[in-house]
Amino acid sequence: MTKPKILITRPWPAGAQAYMQSRYDVTVNDAAPLTPAQLSEAMTQYDAVCPTVTDKLTVEVFATPNARVKMIGNFGAGYEHIDINAAKAAGITVSNTPDVLTEATADIALMLMLMTSRRASEAERQLRDGGWKGWGTTAMMGQSLQGKTLGLVGFGRIAQATAHKARQALGMEIAYYSRRQAAPDIEAAHGARYVASLDELAAQSDILSLHTPGGPETHHMVNHRLLSLMKKSAILINTARGSVVKEDDLAEALKAGTIWAAGLDVYEREPIVHDALLPLNNAVLLPHLGSATVETREAMGMRAARNVDQFFAGEAVGDRVA
Ligand code: 8YV
Numbered sequence: 001m002t003k004p005k006i007l008i009t010r011p012w013p014a015g016a017q018a019y020m021q022s023r024y025d026v027t028v029n030d031a032a033p034l035t036p037a038q039l040s041e042a043m044t045q046y047d048a049v050c051p052t053v054t055d056k057l058t059v060e061v062f063a064t065p066n067a068r069v070k071m072i073g074n075f076g077a078g079y080e081h082i083d084i085n086a087a088k089a090a091g092i093t094v095s096n097t098p099d100v101l102t103e104a105t106a107d108i109a110l111m112l113m114l115m116t117s118r119r120a121s122e123a124e125r126q127l128r129d130g131g132w133k134g135w136g137t138t139a140m141m142g143q144s145l146q147g148k149t150l151g152l153v154g155f156g157r158i159a160q161a162t163a164h165k166a167r168q169a170l171g172m173e174i175a176y177y178s179r180r181q182a183a184p185d186i187e188a189a190h191g192a193r194y195v196a197s198l199d200e201l202a203a204q205s206d207i208l209s210l211h212t213p214g215g216p217e218t219h220h221m222v223n224h225r226l227l228s229l230m231k232k233s234a235i236l237i238n239t240a241r242g243s244v245v246k247e248d249d250l251a252e253a254l255k256a257g258t259i260w261a262a263g264l265d266v267y268e269r270e271p272i273v274h275d276a277l278l279p280l281n282n283a284v285l286l287p288h289l290g291s292a293t294v295e296t297r298e299a300m301g302m303r304a305a306r307n308v309d310q311f312f313a314g315e316a317v318g319d320r321v322a
Helices: 014-023 036-045 084-089 102-117 120-128 157-170 184-190 198-204 224-229 247-256 294-312
Strands: 005-008 025-028 048-050 071-073 093-095 149-153 173-177 192-194 207-210 235-238 261-264 283-285
Touching: 005 014, 005 036, 014 025, 014 294, 036 048, 048 294, 071 294, 084 093, 093 294, 102 120, 102 157, 102 207, 102 235, 102 261, 102 283, 102 294, 120 283, 149 157, 149 198, 157 173, 157 184, 173 198, 184 192, 198 224, 224 247, 247 261
Parallel strands: 005 025, 005 048, 048 071, 071 093, 149 173, 149 207, 173 192, 207 235, 235 261, 261 283
Antiparallel strands: none
């Protein structure tokens, strides 16, 4: 039997890629991210495509005539770059890679909380620039997190892992807002208090950390109006999706002192970072590192591979989202 033809749109970590190559007729694109035209062409050439967050699988891509692709095995948990309705309409199965990146992404949320509250980037920049004048009683004072309220927007796997780490390691109080209140045992496990509206959570939080999916429902959820409800001493953390925050409004709020700081790992127009954010000392800016550990990226590859295996074996696909 001929092996299914599979396109991997960006090179994977070695182990997971070798596994795929041992089982399928694999093409790996190691050049620039694919253009919409190249993605459309791929739809006619392969049995499955394994994309990442940088590939926009739009309604137009799914409408490609004579499409051969039957399965999209996304490398990543978030899948708002894939038009799920169009995939369903075209009868194409789509899967993602949840669970395996939960801890790594929660670690980055915690890192951003510490970096912003303790002014780590600003202080290191000062030192490297030769501006450190020695220890001082009031030099580079940040904020303590012990006993402060961490407000989580969304309460899925990554939010819960962030709650666990922030409570155990930093002694923070946990509050959350989500469309649905979590079960009592989950709330109890994290000592988490449900807040019935996003506005209230924004007003109560010392750190507001975003854990919603991207897409139209959460687009610009954090904007001038919401930022104005936050405490002047508050910190915004975003490890979710850039589209959730209106960057224009955030830059303005950081400059005006409407909020104290922001720690971002994701951006509206990656890899472009809003130029008003770049000069701000109270913005910590990371280049989408959420899942970037060797262990996690290998596990994501193997999870995507498992979904592909299940699909071609005619089994139920474990992480099917369409
Ligand atoms: C991934 C992510 O690395 O999985 C996600 O949703 O945000 C990232 O950590 C990226 O999506 C790869 O496709």
